[in-house]
Structures are given as C-alpha cells and as structure tokens.
Amino acid sequence: MAISVQQLTKSYRVHHKEAGLRSSLRNLFARRYELVEAVKQVSFEVAQGEIVGFLGPNGAGKTTTLKCLAGLLHPNAGSAEVLGFTPHNRERAFLKQITLVMGQRNQLLWDLPAMETFLVNQAIYGVPEREFRATLQELVALLGLEPLLTKQVRKLSLGERMKCELAASLLHRPRVLFLDEPTLGLDVTAQAAIRDFLRAYNQQYAVTVLLTSHYMADVTALAKRVLVIDHGELKYDGDLHALVEQTAPYKLLRLTLQQPVDSADLTRLGEIESLNGLEVTLRVPRDATKLVMAQVLASLPVEDVMIEEPPIEQIIRDVFQHGASYA
Amino acid sequence: MHAYLRLLTIFYRNAIINELEYRLNLWSRLLLSLFWLGWSAVGVSVFYVHVDRIAGWSYYELLVVLGMFVITNGFRQLVLEPNLSQMTEYVRMGTLDYILTKPVNSQFMVSLRNLNIFSLNEPLLGAGLIGYSLWHLRHLPSPAAFALFGLLTIAALLVLYSLNLLLQTLTFWLVNLENADALVGSVVEAGRLPVAFYGGWVRWALTAFIPVAFVTTFPAEALLGRLDGRIAVVAVVLAALLLLAATTFWNVALRSYTSASS
Structure with missing residues (x-):
C-alpha cells in the first residue's frame, strides 16, 4: 500500500472571537479557546x-x-x-x-x-x-x-x-x-x-x-x-x-417534443424534473429505464431522447444533506 | 555540506539575476548608504567639539564602533531582512508549507534562501570606515587583534541572527509579527555608540540583557587592542548558547505549527 491511514484524528485549537470592541479588548487578556475537530478517525x-x-x-x-x-x-x-x-x-x-x-x-x-x-x-x-x-x-x-x-x-x-x-x-x-x-x-x-x-x-x-x-x-x-x-x-x-448508483437510484430522460403534451401524460411515465416548453426532463427508476423509454417512444410525439446520469454535483449534495453513511 | 554550498550558489546566483533587473537600485542604494554614513560621522563629531575623549573614547575610536555598526546593520539588510523577516509572509501565504515539504533543513531555508545583494555595499563601507579611522589613529592592530576581531564579528552576527530567529519563530503562534524586525533594528541602532556612552543601568542592560555591547562595542575594542580576553570567551559562549536556543526553539515551534489554512 502506498498510503495507509488508520483512525486519523486532527483537531485545532482556535480562539473564539466575538464581534465588537469590548470583546476584542477582553480577548486581549483572556482568550477563549475552542477545539475544532478537523478530521475525525478517518x-x-x-x-x-x-x-x-x-x-x-x-x-x-x-x-x-x-x-x-x-x-x-x-x-x-x-x-x-x-x-x-x-x-x-x-x-x-x-x-x-x-x-x-x-x-x-x-x-x-x-x-x-x-x-x-x-x-x-x-x-x-x-x-x-x-x-x-x-x-x-x-x-x-x-x-x-x-x-x-x-x-x-x-x-x-x-x-x-x-x-x-x-x-x-x-x-x-x-x-x-x-x-x-x-x-x-x-x-x-x-x-x-x-x-x-x-x-x-x-x-x-x-x-x-x-x-x-x-x-x-x-x-x-x-x-x-x-x-x-x-x-x-x-x-x-x-x-x-x-x-x-447507491445515492441516485434513478436516471434522467431528456426529451425534446414535437408538440406540447399534457403534463399528466408525463407524470405517468416518471417524475418531472423540469418542464420547459418542449424540453422535458423526467426522473425514472434506474432499473425501469428501458421500459419507460419504450413507453415514451410509443406514446409521446418525441423528436429526440437522451438518457443521462444525474449530475454528480447533485449526488454529492444529496450525500451531505441526508448525512447518511454510505461507507 | 557540499549539497548546501551548491544550494547557496544557486540561490545567490538567482538573487543577483533578480536584482540586476533593477540597476537603478544599485546606484541609489550606494548613494544613500554613503549619505547616511557621512551624516552619522558628522553627527557624532558634534560631541567632540569641546572635548577630545568621551567615556574613554576618542572621535576616531568612536568611528570604529560606528563602522562596526554599519557592518552589522548591513548584515541585517543583506541576510536577515530578505529571509527571517519574511516569516510572517511565509506563514500567512502558506509558503512555509512548501519549504517544509522540501528535503532540505528548514532552518537553513528560512535563514539563507535569499540575499539582498545590493546591501553588500554596507558591510564594505563599514570596513572602509574602520580602516580610515585606524589610519587616522596611526594604529595597526596586531594579527592576534585582527583574529580576535574576526572571531568577535562572527559571534556578533550569530547573536543578531539568533535573536532574530527567536523573535521570528514566535510568528508560529502570533502570525503577525512584522514588528520583530523593528525590535532587532533598534538593538542594532543602539550599537551605533559604545555602550560606555550610556549611563548606569542602561549600559548594564545593553550588555547583559540585550547583548548590544557584544554586537558592536566589543569587536571594536578587540581591534583597538584593549579588550579583556575573558570578554571574548563570554562573547563566543553567548553566541553559541543563543544559536543553540534559537535552533531548539525553531524545532519546537515547527512541531506545534499548524499551517495558515485549516
């Protein structure tokens, strides 16, 4: 192994600073320190x-x-x-x-x-x-x-x-x-x-x-x-x-339509991520992608279809927001 | 050792190339140094309008001390200013991180990486002033006196360097310590005159507490052939101890260093 890290922990002592002149003066004599754990048992x-x-x-x-x-x-x-x-x-x-x-x-x-x-x-x-x-x-x-x-x-x-x-x-x-x-x-x-x-x-x-x-x-x-x-x-x-795959069990279908369709027709196929005139993005379950694709082609007046992975930025944001452990 | 000499050659070659970009700098610096030298020499001559000796020092003997001051002050500008004085900058900008990840002694890097090559004229001028004063005094120091002077000058420079390193190392905790420079500057300033010129407790303090006497007065006395040999021993021991203390402090500080961004 080139790198091996076991339970690495690093904390900093930073001094606590409040706004204002009075607290700045107080800080001059008695600083309050806080321990910030930057890395925890990684x-x-x-x-x-x-x-x-x-x-x-x-x-x-x-x-x-x-x-x-x-x-x-x-x-x-x-x-x-x-x-x-x-x-x-x-x-x-x-x-x-x-x-x-x-x-x-x-x-x-x-x-x-x-x-x-x-x-x-x-x-x-x-x-x-x-x-x-x-x-x-x-x-x-x-x-x-x-x-x-x-x-x-x-x-x-x-x-x-x-x-x-x-x-x-x-x-x-x-x-x-x-x-x-x-x-x-x-x-x-x-x-x-x-x-x-x-x-x-x-x-x-x-x-x-x-x-x-x-x-x-x-x-x-x-x-x-x-x-x-x-x-x-x-x-x-x-x-x-x-x-x-774990965090985003769905893919995105980007459709370009020939003419506007009722949004109810779209919801039947997948969750609407965005709807902008003739440009539609649908969120469909990963394992049902092919099936939905066939349905789309059969039932909607489509000009063009693309299957995409959700943007990685969004996935990472999901990881942080839900705070769940995926390790 | 060989590798470090090679490094210094490359560092200073760069410093020269770098500064040659600004040719005007060279001439203006030289003029400025000459002006200040003349100004100080004339300044102290005022003391001697009515008397020949002050606290046992004649005018030209005093100029030897002044020359020593110009030499040490030149050393400060030549070596300390472009290196140790940058410590605040190094810590704040994170440059220190680069220095510390290099396979070279970090104290060497922060102490000798740069050279303010144009300040080289200062030590030369100082030496010139000393030579001129000795000629006026009709005093040719013995080889032993020269050797002792050389030894004490090295000790003086090491004392200054160590004091500077001690102060600058505090930067690790205080981050902003640009005033450390001014502090060392004023220690050097106080060395313009022999410590005997200062009264009572100030003289004592300038010898024992802040070692100003070791920086200019004692080397000058060595050259004039009137230094107590025991003081020379004290000077060397002091320089060695300060250097050891500063180096140790530096290493301790490095250990607790937690760089500029977290």
Whole structure:
C-alpha cells in the first residue's frame, strides 16, 4: 500500500472571537479557546498507482488530511503511513518521494523565468544532471511548456503558471502526489489541459495521486475512486459509479417534443424534473429505464431522447444533506 | 555540506539575476548608504567639539564602533531582512508549507534562501570606515587583534541572527509579527555608540540583557587592542548558547505549527 491511514484524528485549537470592541479588548487578556475537530478517525488505504479524489465542502477536512499525509501536520491520534514512512517525521528519504501542489499557493520564483525555479528544485532534490534534463524534456513536451520557459513567472497567465508549478513539483519524480485544488481559478481549457496531463502522467508512471478539488469534473475525469468527507468524517470510500448508483437510484430522460403534451401524460411515465416548453426532463427508476423509454417512444410525439446520469454535483449534495453513511 | 554550498550558489546566483533587473537600485542604494554614513560621522563629531575623549573614547575610536555598526546593520539588510523577516509572509501565504515539504533543513531555508545583494555595499563601507579611522589613529592592530576581531564579528552576527530567529519563530503562534524586525533594528541602532556612552543601568542592560555591547562595542575594542580576553570567551559562549536556543526553539515551534489554512 502506498498510503495507509488508520483512525486519523486532527483537531485545532482556535480562539473564539466575538464581534465588537469590548470583546476584542477582553480577548486581549483572556482568550477563549475552542477545539475544532478537523478530521475525525478517518481510515483508508491507497494502492500504488491509484488516483483517489477527495470530495467535500469547504472546511470538511480534505486539506487537513492531505497536510497530515504530506507531513505538515502532526495528527492528534491515529496513524498515517506513506510509502512506509510516518509523514510528520519528515525524513529526507520520504520528502524526496512525495510532492505537494497547492492551487492557491505559489512556489515559483516570481521575477525570474520558471527555468530558474526548476534549477533550484534540481539542487534541492539533488537530481543528477542527465536525469534532470530527461525529466524536464518529458514534462515540457507533456505540458507544452516550451514557449513559457524563458518568460518571467509574473508575466504568465494563471493556467500557464499552474503548468509550471506542476513541472517544478515533478522534476524529482515523486511516487506520491498530493494535489490540493490544482485547477482552482483556471478557465475550462486550462482545467482540461491540467487534467489530461495528470491522467497521462499517472498512466505512464503509475504514481499515486491524492486529489482534492471543487470542480467535480476534475474528480470524475481522473478518479475512479472517491473519498467523500464531511465535517471531518469519512462518509464514503469507494467507486465513483457505485456511489452514483447507491445515492441516485434513478436516471434522467431528456426529451425534446414535437408538440406540447399534457403534463399528466408525463407524470405517468416518471417524475418531472423540469418542464420547459418542449424540453422535458423526467426522473425514472434506474432499473425501469428501458421500459419507460419504450413507453415514451410509443406514446409521446418525441423528436429526440437522451438518457443521462444525474449530475454528480447533485449526488454529492444529496450525500451531505441526508448525512447518511454510505461507507 | 557540499549539497548546501551548491544550494547557496544557486540561490545567490538567482538573487543577483533578480536584482540586476533593477540597476537603478544599485546606484541609489550606494548613494544613500554613503549619505547616511557621512551624516552619522558628522553627527557624532558634534560631541567632540569641546572635548577630545568621551567615556574613554576618542572621535576616531568612536568611528570604529560606528563602522562596526554599519557592518552589522548591513548584515541585517543583506541576510536577515530578505529571509527571517519574511516569516510572517511565509506563514500567512502558506509558503512555509512548501519549504517544509522540501528535503532540505528548514532552518537553513528560512535563514539563507535569499540575499539582498545590493546591501553588500554596507558591510564594505563599514570596513572602509574602520580602516580610515585606524589610519587616522596611526594604529595597526596586531594579527592576534585582527583574529580576535574576526572571531568577535562572527559571534556578533550569530547573536543578531539568533535573536532574530527567536523573535521570528514566535510568528508560529502570533502570525503577525512584522514588528520583530523593528525590535532587532533598534538593538542594532543602539550599537551605533559604545555602550560606555550610556549611563548606569542602561549600559548594564545593553550588555547583559540585550547583548548590544557584544554586537558592536566589543569587536571594536578587540581591534583597538584593549579588550579583556575573558570578554571574548563570554562573547563566543553567548553566541553559541543563543544559536543553540534559537535552533531548539525553531524545532519546537515547527512541531506545534499548524499551517495558515485549516
């Protein structure tokens, strides 16, 4: 196992701050502290070469878990093991095999071309010259960095910068990648480019990837397996498709009609999700999809029909709202 | 060790490339340093209009202390300011997370990663002022005095560095500690004059409590050949102890560090 987490618990002591001058003054002398449990007894394992997506709302504990695994935080209880190391001991042999990329953070030298940062990282990780050149060449090709290498970092666009960040983080050929919101703030094209790169890189080198993202598309495109975390608790660990089937035992039928029909005719076939002139979306039970489809074709004046999975955003929202455990 | 030297070479090569972007900076800095140096030298000369010696220090002897001040202040601008003084920024921006996930000693990274290369003129000017003053005094220090001066200067820089690290490490708990800089700055400022210039308890405090005397007065006295050898031993021991304390504190702080975003 590349990563093994047992009953991991991490809590923060944060001071309690009320609004107003008076309480601010009181805070000056006697602060009231509160213990916030960011991660509660989370356990999971990840095999070498797997891509696992972390899903959860803001403050769910995704980043905290990632930081525990990257050795930045000491867990309060439980244990974590990455590549056979205890992360928070931050041994060199461990740090040389992992990498951490944070979407909102910058490690590139701002006023210099990205190449200078690459050289710094080469020295930091002690990468031999030949290996460095070879790796760099591959990354440049995969990410299309050629025209960016000589531009000052501050003159790059956000997407270009992220590509350079990724390259800088991979020059030492880490075996485990911790990616915290790697596509944050990027436009759709840049997001897709980063995604394609990560998929190709994972397939080529069988690196283990732990990924958090707000963009569901990142997770659905990259990870077969997801960990759903909410309020610090692991709510689901498993196949993304299985999660969809469990949580949403229905599919969506999108119909384009030739002429308006009575809504009663539609309700007979399935639950109306939306009705917009001639565009209708019906919710039908997963196992009755084929049957309903036949009925629709037989009884309604349809121009076009499509069967769709419900959007993953909605499913995740359902998981959080109902709070049920699917693990 | 070799790897760290290689890192420093790369770091400082970058620092030079970086700062050469702003050529104007170089000249304006040099002019500014010269101006301040002249201003301070003239400033203290006012004390000597009617007397030859103050608290046992002649004007040119005093300029040796001033030169020592310029050297240590230059060191502060050259090394401390672009590194340790950024700690608040590192914690707030989460840059520290990147530093801590690198397979390199983190204290080394936060202490020596950057160099304010244009401040290099300050220590050089300070050395120049010391040379000029010694020439005026017709005093050529013995090789032993030079060696002792070198040793005490290293001790002085280590004392300053350690004090700075101790203060900046507090950032882990207080997050915003940009004033730590001003505090170390004023310790250095107080070293413009020999501690003998300060009366009674202030002198005592500047020697024992805040080690200002160790930063400028004692190295200057070593050069002038009038330093008690025992003080040199104390200076070295003090520097070693402070460095040990600061390093230990840094490691303890790292353990309790819980980064900027939760």
